[in-house]
Each structure stands twice: as structure tokens, then as C-alpha cells.
Amino acid sequence: MISYAQALQQLLAAAPSSRAEQVAIGAAADRVLAAPVLSTQDLPPFDNAAMDGFALRAGGQPLAAGSILQVQGWQAAGDGAADGDAAQAWEIMTGARMPSGLDSVVPVEQIEVLDAVDGRPTRIRLQAAVKPGQHVRLRGQDVAQGETVLAAGATLDINAMTLLHALGVAAVQVQQQPQVAVISTGKELISDAGAVLQSGQIRDSNRPFLLSRLRAAGAEVVWNGVVSDDVAAFDAALDAALAAGARMVLSTGAVSQGRYDFIPDALRARGAEVLFHKVAIRPGKPLLFARLADGTLYFGLPGNPISAAVGLRFFAEPVLRHMLGLAEETALQLPLQADVRKPPGLRFHARAQVQADASGRLSVSVLAGQESFRLKTMLRANAWVVLEGDDDLAVAGSLVRVQGWGHREPVQLSLQEMA
The missing domain is CATH 2.170.190.11 (Molybdopterin biosynthesis moea protein, domain 3.)
Known part of the structure; x- marks a missing residue:
């Protein structure tokens, strides 16, 4: 078992560098700029x-x-x-x-x-x-000809796109989207939302979550599917993902030490190099990271929903950020509202809520119900709190690391929380 810092170092060392491409403005929404945009005209163009x-x-x-x-x-x-x-x-x-x-x-x-x-x-x-x-x-009162309006690394959100349309920008240089595939494993999983569950079955909630979060993180999902606890079916799914162009694959389940946790051996049988398996974190300790024979990156996430969410947010997303040419993510340091128990010696990732008091001062509370199977807690969460160190207690008032729900999403407050 390695530390999170060691794992992150190996992840970034294995991640390919960013690559740029030119796309038409109509296809550029939410992409990351690879080069600055200079205005070729004044805005307004006339008085x-x-x-x-x-x-x-x-x-x-x-x-x-x-x-x-x-x-x-x-x-x-x-x-x-x-x-x-x-x-x-x-x-x-x-x-x-x-x-x-x-x-x-x-x-x-x-x-x-x-x-x-x-x-x-x-x-x-x-x-x-x-x-x-x-x-x-006045002519040029908003934007002057030759002015740099967007820097490299900027995300082309709706505000940036509106400005580019107003300036008549027809095409932009953007970072290529990392091509990603998602595989859910487990004979108990049911994907059809309308199906009646049989004894022992559960609905596949991990895959829809990962698909949505990966797109928000800047990736292009080129393939996704569900397989049973079967090596042949897994190999077929992985082959299909690679044939679709995936250069990063995320799977959920089958990476612990149970009888049906077959993925580590299945990857080695394909010639993959397992770079680490188990990290000193909670939740998500059994997480696996490997490099396939063709260089494709492979993340084996645990099957519990919050463990999979942590694996995506704190392992896969830093790699995506690197592949998108973005600078290292920054985090807030906010005071805890109350004491929080944590597992000693493990990096603890907790669903949290950032709040503002009547004076506008921000603080953060770790929500109740942190078990890795609990999904309802996510409804109230607007951020992650990260607790590290050998102590088993983070005391009220101490400053803790706070990060947005996704690497491209700042911490946001709802109107109710700000009231």
C-alpha cells in the first residue's frame, strides 16, 4: 500500500502530454484553449x-x-x-x-x-x-483589436463562447479531449432502469455517474458497457473499448481480494504493468492503476459508489487535468465547523458542505453518512474535504483542504446555504 502522494506521482509520470487541435467554433464549447485568442477587430466595431x-x-x-x-x-x-x-x-x-x-x-x-x-x-x-x-x-470600448481576450488554459464556457462569437472567431486551438472508456463489472448489476430486480441484484449507478463526471472533467467517452464476473467477457469489453480509441479505461468492481476480484490477474495476463494496487486512503483503498501493453492507462476503481467517486475525483481527474494542459489544481483552506473523526494514517475524502455565515465568512462541515455505500449524502454535498495525518481527530476551527466536486468546478454555495 502506497501513499496518495506516491500514487499521484506515478499517475502523472505515466500520463501522456497534452496535444492541440484546431476546431470550428461551433464544436468548441467547454473545450480547453491550447493557445491564447487575440481579437482581430474592435468591439464594438463602430461607435x-x-x-x-x-x-x-x-x-x-x-x-x-x-x-x-x-x-x-x-x-x-x-x-x-x-x-x-x-x-x-x-x-x-x-x-x-x-x-x-x-x-x-x-x-x-x-x-x-x-x-x-x-x-x-x-x-x-x-x-x-x-x-x-x-x-x-465607443469603437473598441469593450475589446481592442490585437487584445488578448482569452489565455491558453481557459475553458470555453458560455461566457467565453459568447465573446468569441461576437468577435467573429471562426476556429480555435484547443487541447484534444482524452478518450476514455468505462466498464462496470458484476453479475449483480442491472442497467435497465425499468427492470424488476431479482434477488441479489442491484442497479448499476456507478456507470451513469462516471460517464457524467468524465464529460464534465473534459474527457470524451468513446465506449461504455457492463460485464459479468467473467474474464472472457471482460477481455472482450476491454478490446471493444480499445478499438473505439480509448486511451484511458476506468472499471468499477473486482479489484479487491475476494474470489471474484479477477481484474488484477486478467490485466497481467494481457501484458499490463500494474503500477500500484491499494493506496492509503479511505474510501477506495483497493484502487488499482495499470498501464496496458499499448500504453493505455487503466484505473480499476472499487465497486462501492463513493469509493468509485473518490477514485475518479482524486486519481483519474488529475491525469485528465494533465492531459488537458491545465495547471495544478488549487484548493481552498477553510475552518471546520465541528470535530471530525478520521481513520489515523489514511487520507480521508469526505463529502462536505461549504457554508457562509451572516457576515459572509466561509466554513465547511463534513456531512453525516460518510459510508461508501451511501448515495443520499451526495445530494447535500457541494465540495470534498480532504483530511490527512496520523491523528484520528480533526478539531473544530482547524483549517482543512476543500476541493470542488470536480476539478473544473469551483466550490459553490446554494442560496439556502448563504441565507
């Missing part, structure tokens, strides 16, 4: 009105209330360039391009229409002074 009203020229000083102006023309969003007269106004809509020579907008609510033709104002009086530049969005 435009921030509200409906009348464009005019204030010059270097305010234009006084009571001023009367002729209306030279009308400008709607989407209209092209127009030449403005500094002594006259243009009726203008929000987002419309400012006529040349004009520098300010007076809202429609702050003018009096003196004359109109066919419902269009031709002469107006200002009912309030106009400050130079008011209610105008």
Missing part, C-alpha cells in the same frame, strides 16, 4: 447609440437645455455609415451606428418634438443638458 433617442454633437462642453435642432435623418440598427451635420440631429435607435461628426445621444424622453412629417420628427428642443459623449458606446 453606436446606447439607447433610443437623437444623435447630435456636443463638442467639448455640454449642450444646453432648450437648444433647438433640426433633424437631418434617421438611423436604425443595421444601417450603414452616414455623414452627420454638427449643427443638426439624427433620430437614432439603440445599437445603430453613430453618424460621422456626432458624439452624443439624448434619450427620446428628454426631447420635445416641435415639428414632424409623417410621424417622423423634423425639429426638436432639448429638455435637458447633453453631456459630451453621453449614451454612446
